[in-house]
Amino acid sequence: MAKREVTDDSKPGRIAQVRAAYRITKEAQPRIGLLLAGIFLGVVAVFAGLGFLLGNPILWGLTGLPFGFLVTMIIFGRRVEKAAYSRLEGQLGAGANALSTLRKGWTVDPAVAVTRNQDVVHRVVGRPGIVLVGEGAHNRVGNLLANEKRKHARVAPDTPIYDVVVGDGKDQVPLRRLSKHVMKLPRNLRPAEVTELLHRLKALSANRQQLPIPKGPLPKNVKLPPGAPRPR
Known part of the structure; x- marks a missing residue:
């Protein structure tokens, strides 16, 4: 009975999420x-x-009915993902919101550095080491990333540190591909080393300036029917 109650209670929530995802997508793509x-x-x-031939x-x-449903849900999932990221693009702190789709084993610290010009750096810690993700004007965010890289190198001198700039320009990573780009980085640390690294970074995290992160509709939070792809 308990199992049946859990299943029944989950259905309305999933249907509501699919409806919400459809409304969000329809705003950007009226003919969806x-x-x-x-x-x-x-x-x-x-x-x-x-x-007919056979x-x-x-x-x-x-x-063909279940296959039609499966293909439709796959396309719908991709459209939802595209619409969600398009709503986030251009918002301050959107990179941290996109990074929240990272799976277990990653620690994301939003806005470890913020400037008056609203340039911001987020930090991701995982098996690759430290990944600093910058958002802001290209001519300014590079200096901010360099400063943060030096600060983190002093705390963790033997840890690989990567820097990424979010954007659509040269040597930048588009917002929709940010999580996938981070996950593709080489695995340099063992899980125990990642835990030790997080302890070392606590001193830097304790004094960081907090930044409100936009609560955009991310694909991760949209539970689609079976067959719909998850963001990577």
């Missing part, structure tokens, strides 16, 4: 409904057409 319906019907039509269109048409 027609697109999804067309994809679903198109996949079913392909199976039905194959069924002499059993009804069976093949019914077989």
